[in-house]
Amino acid sequence: MPYKEDAATAQLLRRHEKLIAPVQTLSELPLAVTGAHGPYLECADGREILDFISGACTMNLGYDPILPGHIGQFPFPYATGSVQLEYAQRLIALYPYGQAMLSYGISGSEGTDAAIKYARAYTGRRRIISFAGDYHGKSYGAMTLTSVFKGGSDYIGPMLPECRLLPFCGEDAQAEQVSAELSEIEAQGGEIAAVIFEAVQGDSGFLPLHRGFLEGLYELSRRMGFLMVSDESQLAFWRTGSFFSVENYPKVQADLIVMGKFLGGGIPLSAVIGRPEIMKSLRPLDHDFTFAGNAEACARGLKAFGITKTLQAHGRIAEIAKALEDFYAGLKRRHPQAVARLTGLGTARGLWLRSQDGREDDQTACFKVIYECFVRGLYTQRLGSSFLRLEPEYTLTNEQLQQAFGIIEGAIAALERGEIDDACLKWMRR
Numbered sequence: 027m028p029y030k031e032d033a034a035t036a037q038l039l040r041r042h043e044k045l046i047a048p049v050q051t052l053s054e055l056p057l058a059v060t061g062a063h064g065p066y067l068e069c070a071d072g073r074e075i076l077d078f079i080s081g082a083c084t085m086n087l088g089y090d091p092i093l094p095g096h097i098g099q100f101p102f103p104y105a106t107g108s109v110q111l112e113y114a115q116r117l118i119a120l121y122p123y124g125q126a127m128l129s130y131g132i133s134g135s136e137g138t139d140a141a142i143k144y145a146r147a148y149t150g151r152r153r154i155i156s157f158a159g160d161y162h163g164k165s166y167g168a169m170t171l172t173s174v175f176k177g178g179s180d181y182i183g184p185m186l187p188e189c190r191l192l193p194f195c196g197e198d199a200q201a202e203q204v205s206a207e208l209s210e211i212e213a214q215g216g217e218i219a220a221v222i223f224e225a226v227q228g229d230s231g232f233l234p235l236h237r238g239f240l241e242g243l244y245e246l247s248r249r250m251g252f253l254m255v256s257d258e259s260q261l262a263f264w265r266t267g268s269f270f271s272v273e274n275y276p277k278v279q280a281d282l283i284v285m286g287k288f289l290g291g292g293i294p295l296s297a298v299i300g301r302p303e304i305m306k307s308l309r310p311l312d313h314d315f316t317f318a319g320n321a322e323a324c325a326r327g328l329k330a331f332g333i334t335k336t337l338q339a340h341g342r343i344a345e346i347a348k349a350l351e352d353f354y355a356g357l358k359r360r361h362p363q364a365v366a367r368l369t370g371l372g373t374a375r376g377l378w379l380r381s382q383d384g385r386e387d388d389q390t391a392c393f394k395v396i397y398e399c400f401v402r403g404l405y406t407q408r409l410g411s412s413f414l415r416l417e418p419e420y421t422l423t424n425e426q427l428q429q430a431f432g433i434i435e436g437a438i439a440a441l442e443r444g445e446i447d448d449a450c451l452k453w454m455r456r
């Protein structure tokens with residue numbers, strides 16, 4: 027089904043190219059949006075397309091405005107206010123490992139930078155470890171620890187010193203790899219300030235860390251005195267079943283947790299939550315930003331948090347998770363050739379697609395399917411190389427879920443029949 031880019035879309039895309047620097051061109055699809063409502067993006071070409079990635083997990087409740095009663099109650103940046111305290115108290119209550127404090131920020135990247143500073147200040151050590159395929163953000167510190175969705179950093183270096191990326195131990199890592207990597211970390215354990223990890227790697231395709239590896243790492247951290255930092259920017263708020271994704275590993279405790287994205291209910295806000303003695307290690311003025319913890323974001327976040335908590339309590343998030351699993355089971359039965367496997371947990375899922383000749387590393391097959399979904403009225407993305415991102419809003423109705431599943435299956439069937447024209451590959455950017 028060829029997509030005919032209409033004049034209004036073409037004009038907006040041209041203006042974008044002229045006005046916005048290339049670094050800020052993120053979409054692989056010819057998408058120009060003029061508004062949004064519910065789970066739908068209103069496109070310049072007059073279509074409404076269903077967003078199946080929750081606005082990159084910033085809009086878990088869709089696009090209808092979440093208006094807290096008290097926006098603007100306390101907009102002054104150099105003091106705290108009641109809404110900030112109220113939200114902090116609710117979030118701290120969910121920190122699973124005892125007493126905690128919190129500091130607010132603006133973005134997930136800046137939250138990662140905060141975690142680096144806390145870890146260095148608290149331990150007096152410098153080295154920070156993360157894993158290949160992790161995404162922790164694009165400020166200098168965070169970008170140094172990131173290896174996915176990143177061009178080269180060669181021309182903008184030097185990056186933050188004393189940061190090391192180690193190979194990723196995923197669910198199917200072999201025992202030898204796990205023990206070799208733990209030994210490597212043990213060998214430098216005395217120099218490590220923190221290991222920053224995603225319990226479930228988001229942007230590489232929702233890949234959970236190997237359980238034994240994370241438990242072994244935690245045991246080493248207690249013995250050798252480095253901090254465990256769980257980056258929950260994307261996957262907090264019950265995305266993987268539990269409130270924080272690291273809670274899927276009950277034998278592991280995170281000293282610091284980084285939050286972002288949905289935290290501000292659709293506008294920028296981030297936070298680091300951790301044990302009080304660690305949170306007291308940074309002095310005033312060593313990590314402050316004008317809009318950090320601003321009242322409007324806290325008020326919206328608090329309201330969004332309350333709605334999400336109710337949906338969770340009523341089992342709606344679990345129902346959506348189950349619907350995704352059922353969809354996958356049927357899809358795998360009907361399209362065994364194209365559908366390789368389902369990754370992730372809960373409502374953060376990756377659909378690994380194969381090419382027509384059975385290749386699992388063929389990125390064009392996955393791109394063609396997301397392009398065809400876009401043409402048929404659904405927005406999703408490629409994760410890693412060949413994963414289709416399934417991360418729906420918690421407010422989708424059953425009818426909207428079925429609409430989405432129908433579009434995805436239709437696009438996969440079109441791929442199998444060889445109907446998706448190679449011409450769409452001109453939009454593919456990596």
Ligand SMILES: Cc1ncc(COP(=O)(O)O)c(C=O)c1O
Nearest residue numbers: 133134135161162163257259260
């Ligand atoms: C796990 C994770 N950490 C950090 C970030 C960076 O957040 P931000 O883009 O708000 O700086 C992201 C963003 O995608 C993320 O998914």
